[in-house]
Amino acid sequence: MLIVHRPGMLTTVQDLGRWGSQRFGIPVAGPMDAFAHRYANALVANDDSAAALEITLIGPELEADEPAVCAVTGARFAVTVNENAVPLDTAFDVPRGGRVRFGARAAGARATLAVRGGFDVPVSYGSRATSLVSRIGPFGGRSLRAGDVLPVGAAPARHIVPPPNAGMPLPDRGARLRVLEGPHAAMFERSSLELLYAERFLVTPQSNRMGYRLDGPRLMHAGSSDILSDATPIGSLQVPPSGHPILLMADRQTTGGYPKIATVISADLPLAGQLAPGDWIEFAAVSRAEALTALKRQQRQLQLEPWP
Amino acid sequence: MPPIQIAAAGDAALLVSVPQVIDVQLNAWCVAFGEEITQRYGAAVRDAVVGYASVTVYFDPLLVDPAWLERELYDVAAAIPVVALRSGPIVDVPVLYGGEMGPDIEDVARFGGCGAADVIAWHTAVTYRVYLVGFVPGFAYLATVDPRIAAPRRATPRVAVPSGSVAIAGGQTGIYPDVTPGGWNIIGRTPLVPFDPARPTPCAFMPGDQVRFRSVDATEFAAAWSERVR
Numbered sequence: 001m002l003i004v005h006r007p008g009m010l011t012t013v014q015d016l017g018r019w020g021s022q023r024f025g026i027p028v029a030g031p032m033d034a035f036a037h038r039y040a041n042a043l044v045a046n047d048d049s050a051a052a053l054e055i056t057l058i059g060p061e062l063e064a065d066e067p068a069v070c071a072v073t074g075a076r077f078a079v080t081v082n083e084n085a086v087p088l089d090t091a092f093d094v095p096r097g098g099r100v101r102f103g104a105r106a107a108g109a110r111a112t113l114a115v116r117g118g119f120d121v122p123v124s125y126g127s128r129a130t131s132l133v134s135r136i137g138p139f140g141g142r143s144l145r146a147g148d149v150l151p152v153g154a155a156p157a158r159h160i161v162p163p164p165n166a167g168m169p170l171p172d173r174g175a176r177l178r179v180l181e182g183p184h185a186a187m188f189e190r191s192s193l194e195l196l197y198a199e200r201f202l203v204t205p206q207s208n209r210m211g212y213r214l215d216g217p218r219l220m221h222a223g224s225s226d227i228l229s230d231a232t233p234i235g236s237l238q239v240p241p242s243g244h245p246i247l248l249m250a251d252r253q254t255t256g257g258y259p260k261i262a263t264v265i266s267a268d269l270p271l272a273g274q275l276a277p278g279d280w281i282e283f284a285a286v287s288r289a290e291a292l293t294a295l296k297r298q299q300r301q302l303q304l305e306p307w308p
Numbered sequence: 309m310p311p312i313q314i315a316a317a318g319d320a321a322l323l324v325s326v327p328q329v330i331d332v333q334l335n336a337w338c339v340a341f342g343e344e345i346t347q348r349y350g351a352a353v354r355d356a357v358v359g360y361a362s363v364t365v366y367f368d369p370l371l372v373d374p375a376w377l378e379r380e381l382y383d384v385a386a387a388i389p390v391v392a393l394r395s396g397p398i399v400d401v402p403v404l405y406g407g408e409m410g411p412d413i414e415d416v417a418r419f420g421g422c423g424a425a426d427v428i429a430w431h432t433a434v435t436y437r438v439y440l441v442g443f444v445p446g447f448a449y450l451a452t453v454d455p456r457i458a459a460p461r462r463a464t465p466r467v468a469v470p471s472g473s474v475a476i477a478g479g480q481t482g483i484y485p486d487v488t489p490g491g492w493n494i495i496g497r498t499p500l501v502p503f504d505p506a507r508p509t510p511c512a513f514m515p516g517d518q519v520r521f522r523s524v525d526a527t528e529f530a531a532a533w534s535e536r537v538r
Contacts, residue, residue, distance in 0.1 A: 019354040019366070023342070024511050025445040025503070028355075124505065134445050135486070136505065183315040183323045228328055229440060229449060230359030233321040233366065254357060255442025263318030266369060291319040292369055299370060 001065050002115065004148040008060035008102060010209075011144045013119055013137065014250075015051045018127035022231070022254045026136060029129040032110050032209060032250045032273030035298060036074030036168060040114035042302055043071035043091045045158040050118030051128035053144075055111040057276065059102020060144065062113075064094040068152060069116035069160070073168060075108030075274060089168070091116070091160050108170040109276040116160070120153035133210060133251050167301065169271045174200070174280030177268045178294065179237065181285050184227060184259035188239070192219040196237075196261060196283055201245070205277040209251035212272075214281065218243030219261060232256040235264030235272070237283075247272065247281075267294035309385050310334055314378050319369050324381055325362045330451055330479065333390055335439050338363050339516045340388050348384065358515045360439050360449070398435060398518045401483070401498050403474050404529035405431075409497035412462070416476060416493050419459035427495060428523050430454040436481060438517040446485040446503025448513035453479050465491035472497045472536075474521065481521075499532035 004011075014037065017030025031037035031054055038048035053060075059077050071091045072079050079086050080101045086092040094100055102111070121128050121138035128138055135141035139148060185193060201216035225241040232238065236248040238258040245261065249272070264272055265286060275281065286294075310326045310333075317323040324341070326334045335358075342363045345356040354366040367377055405428045406413040413424045420427065436450035443449075453476055461477045466489065469475070473484040475492035484490055485502040498521075502512045513519060524532075 022355040022357045022366075023346075023441065023514075025441045025443060025447050026510075027445075133488075136445065180316050180318055183317045228330065228360035228362070229442060230323065230325075230362040231317070231321070231355075231357035231364030231366075231442070233318050233364070235318050253443050255359060255440060260317070263316075263321075265319050288316060288319060288374060295319070295369055 001152055002068065002150040003063045003065060004060060004144050004146055004150070005063055005099070006061040007144040007146055007148070008055055009058035010056040011060050012054050012130040012132065013051050013121055013128055013139070013144075013150070014054045014130060015128045016049045017250075018125050018129050018131065018136070021125040025254050026125055027131045027134055027251060027254055028234070029127070029131040029137065030250050031112065033074050033112065033270040034273075035270035035302070036110070036112040037114075038302055039089070039168070040071045040073040040112040041118070043073070043089065043160070044069050044114050044116040045156055045160045046114060046116065046118050047156070050114065050153070051121060052112050052114040052119065055102060055113060057105065057109055059105070059111065061102070062100045064096065064098050064100070067096050068094045070094055070100065070113055072111055072113050074111040076106040076170070077111050078103035078106075107172070108168070108274040110273060115152050117153040117155045120151040131251060133253070169274070171271060171274050171279055174282070175271045175275060176282045176284055177272055178265045178284050178286045178291065179262035180265060180288060180291060181262050182260070183263070185261055187221055187223065187227075187259045188261050189220045189222045193261070195219065197285060200280045200282055203275050203277050203279045203281065207277055209249055211249050211252055212247040212275065214245050214247060216244070219245055221259065225259065226257055227259050229255045229257045232260070233263060235266075235269055236260040237262045237264070249273065265291035265294060267291065267298050309388055310337055310390060312382075312385050314381060316374065317364060319374070321364050321366045322374065322378060322381065323362055323364050324385070328361050330360055330439065332437055334361055335437070336516060337388065337390055341385060342515075344384055344388060345381070357442070358440050359442075398520050399513060401474075401500050401519055401521045402524040402528065402532060403496040403498045403521050404526060405496035405523055410474070410495040412475075412493035413495045416457050416459045416495055420456045422456065427457050430457050431476070431481070431495065432521045432523055436519045438513045438515050438519060440515055441511055441513065444486060444488055446511045446513070448482055448502065448511070448519070450481045450519055451479050453481050455479070459493050461491045462493060465489055469494060470497065472499065474498055497529075499529060499536050501536060
């Protein structure tokens with residue numbers, strides 16, 4: 001097991017999300033950067049759905065009470081084991097009693113720490129993901145605290161293979177995110193759609209795992225700014241009456257009543273998940289075919305089987 | 309079947325829409341369509357989420373071709389008639405109205421040009437339908453509220469609405485399952501628990517169910533509240 005000595009700013013247990021229960025109003029949750037999550041699991045030869053830690057901006061200090069094999073991907077943190085630096089994007093050993101410490105962060109907002117065997121925390125509604133808003137998941141759906149103990153599952157039969165060298169998509173003070181227009185693009189003024197693609201938006205401090213409130217040009221509804229509530233996929237860019245869009249992220253609620261002007265493509269969600277307050281976003285429209293091509297390319301980088 | 313439109317909601321979901329009105333028949337069709345999709349496709353569809361007048365179908369774009377799924381959804385839709393209304397049991401919801409439990413009841417009364425007693429009478433006179441479950445676990449959107457007391461959302465939402473609060477926003481009424489921010493007008497509180505993860509069916513209400521509110525006094529409320537779990 002791993003023992004939490006310092007929890008960091010916001011460290012949660014996540015898997016690939018709580019699918020299949022949204023009809024109860026139960027959010028999907030899951031990682032902000034699913035690529036980093038799957039990559040970290042691949043490095044320690046876990047199934048990519050194994051539970052790992054999502055680490056935000058300031059990392060934790062953990063102790064292994066038995067030998068463990070870990071990997072860290074995503075944001076570029078300086079990570080040490082017993083004061084010795086360990087490489088990112090590579091499996092490393094933690095001896096019995098070893099201390100894993102996260103230090104300075106050079107790029108990105110969120111890292112994934114996977115352990116060989118995965119974190120064997122209780123499953124609720126088919127998932128080990130932490131939904132902070134609905135308080136569902138391990139540890140009562142909260143972020144980790146000092147003193148928490150993380151059980152480690154049995155190591156998988158597969159051997160660890162050399163890292164596939166996937167390379168992390170990380171923002172450089174901002175990111176260009178590709179979107180599919182809609183589903184409610186027709187509810188907006190044409191000029192607002194042009195602004196969406198022409199101007200930069202800034203991630204405001206009022207941003208978290210639920211979504212990013214964006215600052216920038218106001219996007220005006222042609223008529224009503226209400227829709228009859230419907231489902232809110234991850235990556236939806238919903239626009240409330242203020243005209244300032246909200247990019248819905250991993251911990252989003254299941255339904256909402258604001259029109260959605262565009263939706264970030266799956267391949268660019270990991271990059272979106274690495275943004276921090278103050279970073280910029282540019283949006284670019286692509287086709288369904290381009291979105292799928294980009295996702296397949298990312299999949300090949302991981303050299304993994306398709307998602308379960 | 310009603311006229312439907314299918315639009316991409318990103319590259320991993322399709323939004324199936326019926327005409328955008330709050331209508332019992334159209335919503336009943338959406339519920340039936342959502343159930344059929346869930347049963348027919350199993351894991352190939354990750355989630356089918358019913359809205360007031362829509363069903364959003366989630367899929368994995370690496371495993372499912374959206375053009376194929378779109379054709380399938382049209383075919384499935386065509387096979388579902390405008391369904392006869394499902395008349396499930398009526399869920400009884402005891403409510404202690406007004407006072408500390410319903411701080412906005414006077415505002416709603418002002419909206420209606422009536423007294424708090426009228427708000428209670430009109431709120432309890434209707435058998436509501438659950439149109440969708442969403443927002444947070446177990447939050448049921450119920451309609452339709454008597455237009456005389458259909459007060460709009462509050463200008464400034466509350467930061468923390470107490471669990472069990474019964475509230476009105478326009479033609480909708482609902483129960484806050486857990487402490488959350490909220491902008492609806494709170495008229496009372498119920499000891500009923502809308503969402504309990506320990507129950508086999510965690511939600512007390514699902515789309516298509518019927519709900520009736522019943523006014524109770526402080527004694528009955530207190531007795532039920534003391535046995536409340538979450």
